[in-house]
Amino acid sequence: MKPVKKVELVVDAHEVPHLLEQLKRIGVNDYTVISEAHGRGDRGSRAGDVFSGVFDNSYVMIACTETQARQIVETVRPILKRLGGICLVSDAMWVLH
Amino acid sequence: MKPVKKVELVVDAHEVPHLLEQLKRIGVNDYTVISEAHGRGDRGSRAGDVFSGVFDNSYVMIACTETQARQIVETVRPILKRLGGICLVSDAMWVLH
Amino acid sequence: MKPVKKVELVVDAHEVPHLLEQLKRIGVNDYTVISEAHGRGDRGSRAGDVFSGVFDNSYVMIACTETQARQIVETVRPILKRLGGICLVSDAMWVLH
Amino acid sequence: MDLSLVQNLIDPAILFFFFGLFAAGIRSNLDIPAPIAKFFSLYLLVAIGFKGGVALAASGLTVTAVAAIGAAMLMALLVPAYSFLILRGRTNPYDAAAIAATYGSISAVTFIAAQQFLTRNGVDFGGHMTVAMVLMESPAIIMAVLLASLVRKREQAQLSPSVGAAAVANSTSSKGISLKEVLHEAFTDGAHLLLIGSLVIGYITGDAGKEVMAPFTAEIFKGILAFFLLEMGLLVARQLRESRDLGPFLMGFALVMPMVNASVAIALAWVLGLAAGDTLLLACLAASGSYIVVPAICRYAIPEARPGVYFSMSLAFTFPFNIVIGIPLYYSVIALIWGN
């Protein structure tokens, strides 16, 4: 097992492809996305428009090194600023296989 | 980045609206819910009744201050006692934006 | 509240029933599964074949003791080796109810 | 009529049910996506409710109709009452109350299968039987909640005969749910409400409504029922695996009670002079157990009961029994008595 950082994001579902592209550019290729994460934050309730899905959030999880985590944070901050969402960073142990 | 507590709950999907209302009363307005979280715990397997969805769990995540976390725990404990479910609290860093 | 380990797995959705059976054998009966977790890792992008769902991942979360966590890690390692996926272990506080 | 059992099984929808059982039995990964299965369940309720409403608008509420509805409501009170008495000593009392509610209530899909059986055999039945079905849901649930609160009080009294009232009050605040809340929950339950709504809309729009809705609610009905029964077959087989710890008594109850309840219903129908078609539907309502509405409410109203128990009994045992054996069996008895 090796220590890693776990970065968790909740962002606008429509923003995810764009965000993943940005992450690719800084060399972060691996991630997991759970598509439907409803919620409430500064921008009010995010649910209820089943047709366009405009208010859907997605949950993105990335296990990475501390350096990468810092880069990710810098990359996502402007996106969060513009379109809302949250980003949490915590510690975990990665099981090598 | 500022240190926060991450509260994670797995509860009966039907209980979520009620739970969120309770949280609102103690001033916790922001949260993320992932609706379909099947599982197994003390009350046996939670899956398999697709029609009423009675056995569905939801996963709720709340990033908050330590004080709020303590309040949340007090609020959800009786609900968990009555209808089952789990609650985990851990540390994380919140990315300010 | 008591300290526990939180084990998080992202694995091939088809492997989950098999994995849960293995865990049962080592006495781990409680878990939560979120079924649809798309992602990208060493085996490339995991999405896009809606019909067979072959490329779907699932997210599995288990709160357990440190000893159990170690056992889980030993159990899942060969599965991850053969079919890919990730496993993270972190600390959390379990709310007793 | 001898052949009705086999004939019943040759229906495509019933065959898809068997196929589902088979597929889950050999552990296939076959799966209807959950939102589709849930939608089909709503679809069947809309179709059956709408059809019943239209039929009712055409026939009006005759005396026989009222008699049939009354018989159904009586069954909804009788079945939970005697079921509870039978179960009481042999299983934990909360489970007993929940099982009583399960069998007092009904399975809409069993009702639909019985209608299909009648249609296939050219036997008439009335739109008022759909009203009867709707009205059977609540009495059973009320009975069960009353029984459960009785059990709760008795237990409380035994545990702390000295502390008394205070303990009861305390328990009420944590466990006891008011009957009013439960009734609200029962009435507003999605499945139940949709059935009522569709019945009312069918009644209001009558034949004009029927004509525009028929391609959706009637013509493709059989195909959707086939898919739904395929899913039911998968669910039943998977639930059977989870229910190994039910024990022989509860398994026996789940297989014998439907026949008892159907017999009582047939006797009652005979006394009231109902027609053969309506009698089969009444028998199937009495014989079937709920696996949608009742679990949804008991989870909340009797949280002490183990959902795995009553859900498994009604889904994994009673449902397939009625679909495969019960319906033709009850009808052959009815045909014999009614002299058809």
Place this chain on the structure above:
Amino acid sequence: MDLSLVQNLIDPAILFFFFGLFAAGIRSNLDIPAPIAKFFSLYLLVAIGFKGGVALAASGLTVTAVAAIGAAMLMALLVPAYSFLILRGRTNPYDAAAIAATYGSISAVTFIAAQQFLTRNGVDFGGHMTVAMVLMESPAIIMAVLLASLVRKREQAQLSPSVGAAAVANSTSSKGISLKEVLHEAFTDGAHLLLIGSLVIGYITGDAGKEVMAPFTAEIFKGILAFFLLEMGLLVARQLRESRDLGPFLMGFALVMPMVNASVAIALAWVLGLAAGDTLLLACLAASGSYIVVPAICRYAIPEARPGVYFSMSLAFTFPFNIVIGIPLYYSVIALIWGN
């Protein structure tokens, strides 16, 4: 014709809409699974687009058709323009721009309900009105984006009159989205594109295509519309609860503006000599507000606006108003003037 309001309400699909309102009103847990609701919304677009395309292939693009389409596009420019002027002083200017786009654009389900109304009353309408609907989406969005960037520049100028150009450039990089990007987003939006695609496919395949597709796109249409309106009823009632903080002005706007826009459209149609059926459709296009395409684009093009505001106005107020009162009301005015 007097009865048209009540007759309109006796349609099964409309009754399911009321039932949805009722069910959500009493806080039932009734719910159409989201993927089903989303699919039905796509289905309706395909069915309506395809039908319009087939009709257009049959009739060709006549002079009246071109006039009707021109009128529609004019409305799509006029409505956001005067809406913005009305809203400007009374609400924050970004919200004003987004609301203007919402009302300049259209609701396909309102359009469908109007078509159903006409069919029920035996009134003809042309396939070109579907083209009109398609073409109304973009102008409204363009107007709104232009208005928003105007607001943005003015605000920038006020905040930092000395810093000037640099600040504007900077703000552009963070907030300003190029009109080109927005147009791409608007054109490639799934709902919009599917409508266009189905229209074109209907046009190409004509009557031969119609025949093979009819059981799916026409016969079961009413049933799916009923389910969809049930879901809309649930959504409207739930959104109403979220929209208590709208304030009387915006609520009034959402209820009065449809009538104003419909009146302007009817006047325009009168001048151009359109037929009664086409006029009702034009009025409904003008009167309805978007709750699918526009929110999807404004979220991105005017992120400063509060989606809750424009979404609630168009979904929770304007949509039910048009479905229940608007359509028969506009038609009774048209019938009066057209002397039907």
Place this chain on the structure above:
Amino acid sequence: MDLSLVQNLIDPAILFFFFGLFAAGIRSNLDIPAPIAKFFSLYLLVAIGFKGGVALAASGLTVTAVAAIGAAMLMALLVPAYSFLILRGRTNPYDAAAIAATYGSISAVTFIAAQQFLTRNGVDFGGHMTVAMVLMESPAIIMAVLLASLVRKREQAQLSPSVGAAAVANSTSSKGISLKEVLHEAFTDGAHLLLIGSLVIGYITGDAGKEVMAPFTAEIFKGILAFFLLEMGLLVARQLRESRDLGPFLMGFALVMPMVNASVAIALAWVLGLAAGDTLLLACLAASGSYIVVPAICRYAIPEARPGVYFSMSLAFTFPFNIVIGIPLYYSVIALIWGN
């Protein structure tokens, strides 16, 4: 007959496929919800299997039927064999085995499109071809698994010529999956099983079953196929983007091999004296590659192979090639030879 290529493209379902390609090409956010797409895929299997079963019950198992089925099974063995020989030196051997299985197996939607083509052109075909389709799945998979285990043993032997047996045993425990397990996996695969089940149910219920199921399985078929092909278009275009690293050899293989396989099938059909309709279906079965069942099994049976490779080849290249060009092309050759 000259026009058959263009005529083929004017079918609404095919046009929706093109529209899907276009929409994904311009990066629209258009999306069919995944549970719906999955259900439609199950629906098509049920409809096609049921129809085949009913047809088979009507015609019985004639000599020509047996010949056609035999030819199909022969193709399912031949295609993976010669495909593997062609691929071996040029790509990694595990990928070669998986690609061989992919092309030995079949695409049900290509088969459906070929049936639609025949129906549109008034050419008959037999229900036994559905049996042929069902029976082509397994041989291809068995071949591939045998090839892969051959590769595995050879590699093992090369790596550790001295350690020998022990290493092989060890590798077997970690990677080698028993043929029995794979066969179980192949037979119980949901898509495969549903096709067999529907075929059997169609066969048992015959014309009576056909009549009650027709509105669902036959009348709305075209519409659902259109939606499904729309989704396929979206998927194909998106998969094309992921498959830039396939390399010219594999891309060429995915486009040329279908024609080779179809030619072999046509020659075989000619020798056996099959009818033109059955020949086209056989050619399409031979020419198409699996993107549902085979990936589901290879993921597990040949985990060393890269799913992205064989999945992309069959979905992004071979599928659209057959749908757009292959079917009319093969048929024009058949018409020429059969002298139609």
